[in-house]
Amino acid sequence: MSSIKMGKAIQTSPVFEKKTIIGQRVTKPDAPDKASGRTVYINDMVLPRMLFGKILHCDRVHAKIISIDTSAAKALAGVHAVLTGYDIPELKFGPTRDNRTLKAGKVRCIRDEVAAVAAESEQIAAEAIGLIKVEYEDLPPVFSPTEALKQGAPVVHEDHPDNRSLSYEFSHGDVAAAEVNSDIVIEHEFEVPYVTHCCMGPGCVIADFETNGKLTMYSQTQYPYNYKMDLAPAVGIHPGDIRVIQPPVGGAFGSKLDVYPFEPICALLSKAVGRPVKLTFSREEEFINSPTRQPAEFKIRSGVNKDGTLTFRSVDCLMNNGAYTSWGPTTPVIQMRTFTGHFRVPVVEYKGLAAYTNSVYAGSFRGYGNVQATFVTASVMDMLAEAVGMDPIAFRLKNAQKPGEVTPQGSKLDDCKLRECIEIAAEKTDFLKKYKLYAQDRVNAGRIKHGIGIATSIHNAGGAKIHKSDGCGSILKLDDYARATLITGASEIGQGIDAVLSQIVMEELGIPMSDITIVNNDTALGPWDVGVHASRTTFVTGNSALRAAKAARKQILRAAARQSNVSAEQMDLREGHVVQADNGVSIIKLDKLLRQMHFAEEPELVMVSEYYEPDSELEDKNHVGNLSATWAHGAYVAEVEVDTETGEVKVVKMTAVQDVGRVINRLGIEGQMEGGISVSLGYALSEQLQIKDGKVLNPNFRDYKVPTAPETPEIELHFVESDCKASPLGCKGIAELPAIIPAPAIANAVYNAIGVRFFAPPLTPEKVARALHDQVPDNTQ
Amino acid sequence: MINIENYHRPSSISEAVQLLQQGEATIVAGGTDLTPQIEAGARQFESTLINIQRVEEMRGISVTSGRYRIGGLTTVTDILESTTLAADIPVLVEAADHFASPQIRNAATLAGNLCNASPAGDMCIPLLLLDAQVELVSWIDESVSTRRLALCDFFIGPGKTVLQKNELLTAVEFKQPVAGFSASFQKSGPRPALEISTVAMGFAGVLEAGVLRGVRIAIGAVAPTPLRATATELVLEGRSLNESAIAQAVEAVQEEVKPIDDVRASAWYRTHLSGVYIRRALALFQGVTAHAA
Known part of the structure; x- marks a missing residue:
């Protein structure tokens, strides 16, 4: 002044x-x-007269409930209510209304909620849970989606005798003709795992049913207005009678984008006792019962001409729906946009199907289906480039769209910055020089091999119109x-x-x-x-x-x-x-x-x-429409060191180039991008919720390996600022691409280092060592 | 359910073992293994909880006429920061450095790590290389009774030791290694922090006139207990360090380990890593001894 x-x-x-x-x-x-x-996080909150809730989860994966004896639990001093699925009306909820709060009749997966207790303390609630006796009669289970779709497979939901849950189909152009006219066609299968969000604040809710019949939910939800609509049918009240208060939460990352049974169960307990009830997951409960990223198997056929022009892409996606439907099996809506619209592919086809099984079920998770799609497409792009003898940069530039192009599903790429992102990423990392050097060095002896890899993707960056209003x-x-x-x-x-x-x-x-x-x-x-x-x-x-x-x-x-x-x-x-x-x-x-x-x-x-209201469109029934007001691209380059003896992959550097429209909070965008890279680093190398016969084998941070500070690479960020015309602020949405692109860049870099292609993340040391060992006869060690 | 009826805080070994003698007691010191095991329902408290944190005589590192004594209550951080150990027995400090996280190291005690008897227990490996003995104290016939036992005889299975219910592990002792003693510690894992070993390997020996003497190999997470690979030691004992000896050692160690498949790794990978690590240990040893010579 x-x-x-x-x-x-x-x-x-x-x-x-x-x-x-x-x-x-x-x-x-x-x-x-x-x-x-x-x-004061929600987990810290205490309300006057508050009781503590706890849920009895079943220890079966598929079984008839023969009887539930709650008498001892009810008799325990300090217990105020014990509820089972037989005490409440059958209230269906969930995106396809296939779930209910407390189960009755049968249980379908390890998460199933069989009874719930409200008591004076968490200890008493836990003790009461231990006193509930449930008699089951096991039913034959099915865990693999492929098995579930076979004739005569065990039926998970009687009203879906074929075990088919959600399905998606999109096609543009004649795949058969395009295949005939392609110089090279490759087909590969990929499989992506269960991973989970690992929110530092485990699941927690406080429900307060007031005497006037209105319900206040202190919730971790990340979508409070639709939450009322989704919660209401599970509790049996009008959505207008629900008030949602959102205290500070310890992370969400998509995991709080749906109503999960513990929330309405807590509300029903509150209704039963006429007092506020708080229900908190232990870390183990959080690992077992909170939603995961959608696991899937992909079959992808792609064609290319000798000059490097993409000719077609055909994708079959089979998803393990698990026992109930949350947002996981709806992720093809976003995933499909990448398969059909990332790079100029004139002929595209996508089929997605989710099959009910007796496994746990997936929800939404930062990246929403695009994490899986990008792992597949970015790997295949490198394979196609190699097949036609082009380098990964030239091949991508050859097929990158220009501003103004519209994808087969109608994504309008008005200000497409894909080429800029690729060019800057290649230049900043000296990509081609290193790529060729490392590839040549593969044949030489040496314990540590270096590699560099690129991956790109596209994501909605102006909202996504999946509701009537966005x-x-x-x-x-x-x-x-x-x-x-x-x-x-x-x-x-x-x-x-x-x-x-x-x-x-x-x-x-x-x-x-x-x-x-x-x-x-x-x-x-x-x-x-x-x-x-x-x-x-x-x-x-x-x-x-x-x-x-x-x-x-x-x-x-x-x-x-x-x-x-x-x-x-x-x-x-x-x-x-x-x-x-x-x-x-x-x-x-x-x-x-x-x-x-x-x-x-x-x-x-x-x-x-x-x-x-952003200027975007709902998809029509053929999945066509400009779902987002604007779209953004990113190009990420990973540089790795592979220990060829132990199989350990170390990411040395991650260079991220992303179209962000316009930076608003520079510190915030850096944090978002670094955090996203960490999520993707775990997906690439170490994270996997190990599920065997429907049971979670590693429900703890000791054996579920999220990346920690020492293995976080050096991160270099470059923002491509375009002052997006679709956005009065000039900004684009940025938060998901950083969690989407790094993993396949790492896998491509590992290929550059050791010449082994991985089709199923995470690339654990054992998987890498095994692949190298299987390549080389043992006596040459 | 936590059902503790009595809680004691003894201030001497004698007091502690008298309390132990009364039976039905759980000992707690750092609690870094005990607490998660209780939380997970893998273990229950006995009716009496004895907190031994105030038994000062069980704490500290000392050297008396070439014999090292580390009190059972010595924390992993104490070992990590000990200048005596850093100078004389660096392999112990190296293992402490790989141990969990700073917060856990600050609380976790040496006795706790040994009594937990995890096949992957980090501190067991260097102590096996050092032929350490454990001191076990109990209250018998109205007086303190002490027995000493080689550490390699202490472990009998995952989470199982020969420690009796009335005994307290008060200290670990070992002799000063002979001149020229060189030891290494290696540990695997996809991430460096807070890692439970997929395989941990300790190697020690002396190079005498070009041949290996006093070979000690200890391996974690490849058998029901921390393993002394005595067969592999014999393969190397008295040998000069050439490629044929190294190849035979790799073969021997891969034969000798008896790992399982579990949620962390397959038996195949643990066997593979054992081979990788013995080769690296021998290369390290060669480097160090060549440098010394």
């Missing part, structure tokens, strides 16, 4: 330069409390002290939206971040939003906040113009002042203006509400 003299007056007016907060590094407002331990509402008010409160539909689950929304309000209204409060944790206050998914929060809720901030700004400047000889168009808001836009000279302090507006003869409060 500086000052200049105004006319004859001695008094001077302060002057403010134009500054921008967009693109700066901004600390998340919740960070200091989280770092210092002050944050919009978000914002209410913005300013008080007499120029403090702003933004009441938004956006959920904060740790991803950093509070910082981003504060920046947007700050940019438009010229008030400091510390004067902005974001309210977004109560469905009774907040306006509609579809939730945290599809990389949509910054794009959709940010553009909604921008509308509200612009409306408030307009109202403020109009009022300022009324009492000044400067027009609203010539004014700006900077650092708590209304100023002249050209020279930054203060006209009036903002708080003073707001009070004048408030206490005028015709009083006026600055209080606006806006709704933003």
Whole structure:
């Protein structure tokens, strides 16, 4: 701030330069409390008169329930309620309404909830659970989707005698003809595993059924408004009678995008006892009972001409649905877009089918089906390049779309930055030189082999219209002290939206971040939003906040113009002042203006509400439509060292190049990308929920291996900024691509290092060592 | 269910073993194995819980006329930070460095790691190389009674030792290794932190006039107990370190280990790694002894 003299007056007016907060590094407002331990997470919460719930999960995978004896549990001192599936009406819920809260009749997987207890303490609840006796009669189980689809396979749901759950089909062009006309056709099979989210805060809910029949849920949900709709049928009340409060959570990553049985069970316990009930998973329960990423088997046929032009791509995806349907088997909606629309493939075909089994079931997980699709397509792209004798970069550039192209499913690539991403990734890593050098070095002796690999993908970056509305509402008010409160539909689950929304309000209204409060944790206050998914929060809720901030700004400047000889168009808001836009000279302090507006003869409060709906389309029944307002690409390069004796793969460096439209919070985007890379590193190398005969063998952090700090590679980030036209803010959604692309880049780098192609992540040391051993006769060790 | 009726905090070995003599007791020190085992339902508390953290005489590292004594309550961090051990017995410090995480090392005690008797217990490996003895104390006939036992005879199966219910492992002792003694510790795993060994290998020996003497090989996670690979030791004993000796050692060790398939690795991979590690241990040994010579 500086000052200049105004006319004859001695008094001077302060002057403010134009500054921008967009693109700066901004600390998340919740960070200091989280770092210092002050944050009260949902897991820490205690309500007056609260009881503790616990669930008896079955120890069978497929069995008839013969009898349940709860008498001893009910008799235990401190137990207030014991419920079984026979005490409550059969209330179906879930995306295809194939699940129920407490099971009756039979159990279908190891997660099945057979009884639940509410008691004075967690210890008493656990003891009561131990006193419940259930008699089962085992039924023949089926675990593999292939087996489940065979004639005579055990039937998981009697109303689905063929065990078929959801299915998808899309085709564009004549595959048979394209295959005949292709110079080279390759076919491969891939299999991707069960992995799980590993939220630091395990599953937790507090349900409070009030005497007036209304239900308050303190929930970890990441989609509070649709949550009411999905929860209501499971509890048997009207969605309007549910209020959702979202305390701080220890991570979600897609795992809280559905209603899981423990939540309505907790609500039913609360209803039974007339008190709030809290239900928390132990870490082991969390590993066994929380949703996983969708496992799948893929068969992919691809064609290419000798000049390197892709001719067709045909994909068969078989998914293990598990015993019930959550969002996992719906992930083909996003996955298909990559198979059919990543690179210019003139003829495409996709078939997806989910089969019921007696295994655990999958939900949504950061990347939503595209993690699997990208592992497959990025591996196949390298194989095709090799088949036609091209390097991975030239081959990809040859087939990369240009801006304005539309994919067979109707994804409009208006500002496609795929070529730029590939070119920058290749240049920054000196890719071709290393790639050729490492490939030549394969034949030489040496314990450590180096490799470099690239992978690319596409993802929705302007929301994803899977509901009738993909919009978000914002209410913005300013008080007499120029403090702003933004009441938004956006959920904060740790991803950093509070910082981003504060920046947007700050940019438009010229008030400091510390004067902005974001309210977004109560469905009774907040306006509609579809939730945290599809990389949509910054794009959709940010553009909604921008509308509200612009409306408030307009109202403020109009009022300022009324009492000044400067027009609203010539004014700006900077650092708590209304100023002249050209020279930054203060006209009036903002708080003073707001009070004048408030206490005028015709009083006026600055209080606006806006709704933003991105310009996207629902798919038609043939899966065609521009599902997202914009699309983004990324190109990631992994550099690895493979220990050819132990099979250990070390990722030395990950270079990420991504089209982000425009950086809003630089610190936030770095965090999102580094975190995503870590998720994908685990998918590539170490993470797998090992499930045998329907049972989880490694439900703990000792044997389920998430990457830790020492094996995290050096990370180099490059943002391609295009100022996306589809987004008033210029930004694109960015959060999922970092969790999608690194894994196949690592697998491609391992191939470059040792010449072995892996079709099933994770590339554990044992898998790599075994593959190398099987290549080389033992006596040459 | 936690059903502890009595809780004691003895301040001496004598007091602790008198309490133990009364039976039905669980000993807790660092609790880093005990607590998760109780949580997982793999183990139950006895009715009496004896917290031995205040038995100061069980703590610390000392050397008396060439004999090293490490108190049972000495933490893994104590071992990691011991300048005496770093100078004299670096292999112990190396194993401590591979042990779990800093938080766990701060609490975990040496006696706890040995009594837990995990086939993958990290501290067992270097102590087997050192021919260590364990000191087991009990209360018999109104007085403190002590017996000493070679560590290799202490383990009898996964989670099982010869420790009697009335006995306390108070210390570990070993002689100063002979001049020229060189030892190494290797541990595998897909990630370096908080790793349970897929295979851990310790190797020690002396190079005397170009031939190997006093060969000791200890391997973790390849048998029901931490394994002394005595057959492989014999293959190498008295041999000069040439490719034929190394190849025979690889073959011998892969024959000698008896791993299982489990959630962490297959028997095949553990056998494979044992071969890789013996070869690396011998290369390391060759490097160190060549440097010393």
